[in-house]
Amino acid sequence: MATKHSRAAARLMISPAVLLLLGWMIVPLAMTLYFSFLRYNLLMPGMEEWTGLTNYEFFVTDPAFFTALLNTLLLVGGVLLITVIGGTLLALLLDQPMFGQGIVRILVIAPFFVMPTVSALVWKNMFLNPVNGLFAHIAGFMGLPAYDFLGQAPLASIIGIVAWQWLPFATLILLTAFQSLDQEQLEAAEMDGASALSRFWYIMLPHLARAITVVILIQTIFLLSIFAEILVTTNGGPGVASTNLTYLIYVQSLLQFDVGGGSAGGVIAIILANIVAIFLMRMIGKNLEA
Amino acid sequence: MGRIVLNKVRKSFGEVEVIPPLDLEIEDGEFVVFVGPSGCGKSTLLRLIAGLEDVSSGAIEIDGVNATSKRPSERGLAMVFQSYALYPHMSVKKNIAFPMKMAGMPVAEQEERIAAAAKALNLTDYLHRKPGQLSGGQRQRVAIGRAIVREPQAFLFDEPLSNLDAALRVNMRLEISELHQTLKTTMVYVTHDQVEAMTMADKIVVLRAGHIEQVGSPLELYRNPRNKFVAGFIGSPKMNFIEGERAASRGAHTIGIRPEHIDLSVDPVEGAIVGKIGVSEHLGSDTFAHVHCEGIGLMNVRVSGEADIHAGDTVYLQPQEHNLHRFGEDGLAITL
Ligand SMILES: Nc1ncnc2c1ncn2[C@@H]1O[C@H](COP(=O)(O)OP(=O)(O)O)[C@@H](O)[C@H]1O
Numbered sequence: 001m002a003t004k005h006s007r008a009a010a011r012l013m014i015s016p017a018v019l020l021l022l023g024w025m026i027v028p029l030a031m032t033l034y035f036s037f038l039r040y041n042l043l044m045p046g047m048e049e050w051t052g053l054t055n056y057e058f059f060v061t062d063p064a065f066f067t068a069l070l071n072t073l074l075l076v077g078g079v080l081l082i083t084v085i086g087g088t089l090l091a092l093l094l095d096q097p098m099f100g101q102g103i104v105r106i107l108v109i110a111p112f113f114v115m116p117t118v119s120a121l122v123w124k125n126m127f128l129n130p131v132n133g134l135f136a137h138i139a140g141f142m143g144l145p146a147y148d149f150l151g152q153a154p155l156a157s158i159i160g161i162v163a164w165q166w167l168p169f170a171t172l173i174l175l176t177a178f179q180s181l182d183q184e185q186l187e188a189a190e191m192d193g194a195s196a197l198s199r200f201w202y203i204m205l206p207h208l209a210r211a212i213t214v215v216i217l218i219q220t221i222f223l224l225s226i227f228a229e230i231l232v233t234t235n236g237g238p239g240v241a242s243t244n245l246t247y248l249i250y251v252q253s254l255l256q257f258d259v260g261g262g263s264a265g266g267v268i269a270i271i272l273a274n275i276v277a278i279f280l281m282r283m284i285g286k287n288l289e290a
Numbered sequence: 291m292g293r294i295v296l297n298k299v300r301k302s303f304g305e306v307e308v309i310p311p312l313d314l315e316i317e318d319g320e321f322v323v324f325v326g327p328s329g330c331g332k333s334t335l336l337r338l339i340a341g342l343e344d345v346s347s348g349a350i351e352i353d354g355v356n357a358t359s360k361r362p363s364e365r366g367l368a369m370v371f372q373s374y375a376l377y378p379h380m381s382v383k384k385n386i387a388f389p390m391k392m393a394g395m396p397v398a399e400q401e402e403r404i405a406a407a408a409k410a411l412n413l414t415d416y417l418h419r420k421p422g423q424l425s426g427g428q429r430q431r432v433a434i435g436r437a438i439v440r441e442p443q444a445f446l447f448d449e450p451l452s453n454l455d456a457a458l459r460v461n462m463r464l465e466i467s468e469l470h471q472t473l474k475t476t477m478v479y480v481t482h483d484q485v486e487a488m489t490m491a492d493k494i495v496v497l498r499a500g501h502i503e504q505v506g507s508p509l510e511l512y513r514n515p516r517n518k519f520v521a522g523f524i525g526s527p528k529m530n531f532i533e534g535e536r537a538a539s540r541g542a543h544t545i546g547i548r549p550e551h552i553d554l555s556v557d558p559v560e561g562a563i564v565g566k567i568g569v570s571e572h573l574g575s576d577t578f579a580h581v582h583c584e585g586i587g588l589m590n591v592r593v594s595g596e597a598d599i600h601a602g603d604t605v606y607l608q609p610q611e612h613n614l615h616r617f618g619e620d621g622l623a624i625t626l
């Protein structure tokens with residue numbers, strides 16, 4: 001995009017796509033906004049009326065709201081932490097020449113192809129279950145009492161399940177980044193007297209910065225709206241211990257048939273997502289500049 | 291100091307033997323050039339010296355100490371790579387400082403050495419730029435700067451100029467030669483370009499398929515090539531080879547004559563090789579004539595730049611008898 005002319009042409013060319021996307025986004029957003037200002041309960045049809053900010057007031061003063069907010073951030077942060085660190089180490093490992101490399105790589109990617117509901121069910125019933133689960137068996141084998149993961153540490157368990165799902169994604173992106181690292185740079189660093197750890201810290205990690213940024217941004221978008229895993233495993237409980245904003249909105253609008261309240265929750269979730277996005281872009285967005 | 295001795299060094303990748311057992315001595319302070327066609331194992335040999343590859347057998351001695359199993363950083367060598375291998379996310383200054391930082395040198399001394407290197411290499415104004423914002427020649431200089439601040443026993447260069455344009459290459463060639471004169475440190479330089487080898491080297495090592503074909507000073511190789519390969523590789527344009535009767539009459543299987551050792555005349559001369567000029571390249575100072583000769587084929591001849599010759603002219607070539615090279619059937623030079 002060097003010249004003024006080509007820039008103008010580029011804008012013209014991408015405008016249909018931008019307009020379509022904008023419309024696609026604006027219509028549901030406008031409807032959500034509109035509903036959020038109505039008293040709109042499906043149990044009382046025909047009684048919709050303008051209520052101003054009541055729905056918001058109601059949603060925010062809900063005692064579950066702050067727990068849900070905190071849980072959402074913990075869930076996103078926890079999964080990001082595990083997947084980025086775990087993904088980097090796994091990618092480093094997979095980048096080494098070894099026997100059966102192709103098969104190992106496919107195996108590592110496999111969890112990404114499992115549907116969230118299915119993986120949550122498998123984890124809940126086959127691994128975490130305090131009676132039949134694999135972990136309970138292992139604990140029993142070692143003479144330890146079984147631990148009720150979903151009852152005692154529901155949020156941590158869900159973070160674990162979601163991290164397991166997203167680890168392959170992070171690994172894959174970071175592996176390609178590792179593979180694009182110029183080997184001569186590593187050799188130069190080796191000649192310069194850098195230890196393996198220094199080479200990782202000073203050469204590999206900076207090279208990975210952009211890929212890590214991409215992983216964080218993409219994952220955050222999806223992690224803010226985790227739902228199926230919670231519904232299948234804990235139903236947001238015990239109490240609201242594993243309820244995030246998405247799940248709270250579901251409880252509000254679908255379980256209580258309150259479209260207005262749910263919409264207000266949705267708008268709050270959008271605002272939260274944008275705050276997170278701005279925060280992230282400030283922090284790591286500069287890595288994406290060429 | 292930087293004396294490097296290779297003792298029966300052999301390298302194979304799996305089944306393929308890239309370097310058959312090879313002996314070589316590099317004296318302290320020498321500028322040694324490994325030259326040979328692409329794929330002959332020059333880089334591999336250099337990487338063996340650097341320690342980036344393990345030898346399959348044999349020993350490498352640096353400065354009188356067996357370095358065969360030492361790690362690259364412990365050998366006291368600095369390497370300049372063909373791709374420069376600068377660290378793209380670090381500024382020029384940090385790039386140059388990196389080896390010193392890794393060695394845990396005090397910051398004040400680092401600053402001092404960086405300033406000195408930057409001054410010597412004309413990089414002072416660029417210290418805060420990233421490598422991506424530099425030209426090819428400047429990147430090359432940063433790579434050299436990163437090597438000299440370590441004050442190594444020896445410098446290793448792997449085709450450092452091959453990514454530069456022709457004019458810059460001539461410049462950098464000169465700068466590296468000057469650097470060698472000031473530092474007086476051993477330098478091992480790999481190239482496939484015989485002009486670089488001839489102009490820079492104290493000692494040239496001609497390699498073919500991992501074998502050392504000949505070792506010697508540029509003029510030694512030019513005057514007394516040990517075999518046809520070295521004769522054809524050193525010197526530009528290439529030496530002409532003539533087989534058959536003419537060679538046999540001089541007691542050789544093949545005779546070689548360099549383009550600059552042939553007298554060309556437009557008037558008939560008895561006993562001369564008769565030919566027709568095909569392409570002639572006028573460089574101003576010299577003219578290179580490609581002469582099609584009956585029974586011999588194409589001969590390259592160098593004549594003065596003022597020579598009035600044109601395509602299609604019939605010319606008479608007389609090789610200078612005392613500059614003839616004689617080779618036996620095995621390709622080895624026959625010395626009288
Ligand atoms: N890591 C390697 N594995 C297998 N073969 C290699 C490896 N490195 C180099 N070779 C082979 O060794 C030969 C010499 O390579 P190299 O030293 O790079 O040649 P040069 O630098 O003279 O062009 C080539 O035939 C190349 O294919």
Ligand SMILES: [Mg+2]
Nearest residue numbers: 332333334449
């Ligand atoms: Mg090479």
